Amino acid sequence: MRRTAWSKAAGSVPSDRLRPAQRPQSVPQKQNQGKGKTQEPSKSKAIRKLESLAEGVRKSFGKEKDPNGGCFCQAREHDLSPYTAICRGCGLILCAINLPYYACPHCSAALLSDIARSSLSARLDEEISKQVAKEEEERLRVAQQARDAEGAFPVLLGSTTPSVLSSMPSRPTAQTHKILSLNSKTKKYTVSSYTNTPVSSRPASRAESEVEEVHRVAAPPKEVDFVKRTPDRKHPWNNMRMEAP
Template sequence: MHKTAWTQKGSSLPSERIPSKKQAPQPTKAKGKQKDAGPPKSKEVVKLEKLRDDLRNATGKERDPKRGCFCQARLHPLSSYTPICRTCGLILCELNLPNFACPHCGESTLLPAARNALIATLDAQISEAIAKEEEGRARAIQEARAAEGAFPTLSAASRASTPGSGSDSQASHPVNQTHKVLSLNSKTRKIKVESYTPPAISRAASAERVKQAEPEHKRVPAPPAEVVISRTQPDPQRPWTNTRGLNVTYVPPSRI
């Protein structure tokens, strides 16, 4: 058999001379739809969106798992959504959310038309809050650009050649680098060399430490179903006596 430059050594089959076609790897498609990572939402927007979604999914008969509040707006501000129960007349504070039923009678605090109007109002408040946040974010970016243009900035080459720059310091001292620690024992007078690696602290863990938990509001419980009264007849000589056994002293009004 005549050998050429492309024939394999020790091969007599024509099929081995034909180069095999290599299939290019196909890009794998990610499962599911990837959401665009937008700017984080503020606390106010998240609160309004949660209230709107709860109103859309609620029937008005659900009870508050925290049992509501019976302070009647004396301890907390009056509710701006449902200030009063239209069935029993209970004054509702801001801790009684409109998507829950009245904590006293268990009836819905909103009519269907009022619920739809409140959902539309919340949508408008959410859009307004997002627009204000975007406007403030754009203003902050413009101010940062204006402040950056007011001072001369170093180029990448000069910044890299400058000793003690941020990139050089990070390259020479990376995070979580193992160091040699030299210690002297005061008792034995001996020198000891140990290796020390600082613990890794993630940004999420540090953010959780900084983030403080919201304080839980004090709720006034429901009054007892049975009213406690005294069965003792009052003394005509001392009509002001407390027959329930409490230590109360009567103070007569002063005469001028």
């Protein structure tokens, strides 16, 4: 290779002959990558119960039996079922524990016909809408009361509103005590200070999902218990359930 006066001579060090490594191009990240999804407000217990009931009515066929066995109290211990009060097959009175999308716990007959099932599904959807509107109205009423309470007192800019102050839990303040002690030998006194910091009590945490234990009346026995031997006329007061000697 022909060299000129302005050509650069190759270095004698081996590192001068190495090519620089190419850096990978950084991929631009999306702007919305770090943003989390907005969480929906938690539903109340009444709405969750109605939605579970409506979903069971839509998905079930009416032939499935209650895995818990149902209840045979005949509305003596629980309220009467607002959806299926009686079985049209055997006449069993059904309480609110017996869900309408299950079969009768006694004769295993379907409690809902096709027309009654569609009518009940529309009724449950209407009850859910009314419950949502009722809870929203209650929430707005509480918010309006909070705004009215804030307007009753003058509020400075940048200060905490009275409603926020009242909702904040009060923390116990530290108390300082001074003790004066006298030494009998040296006749000198000493002042000691002690600070007592109380521990704030916290309420016991509860589980989010609490399983309610419902008392269910079991089914009556299939065989009727009766005395099979004939009574003794000479001793009519004997206990016939006891075995004869």
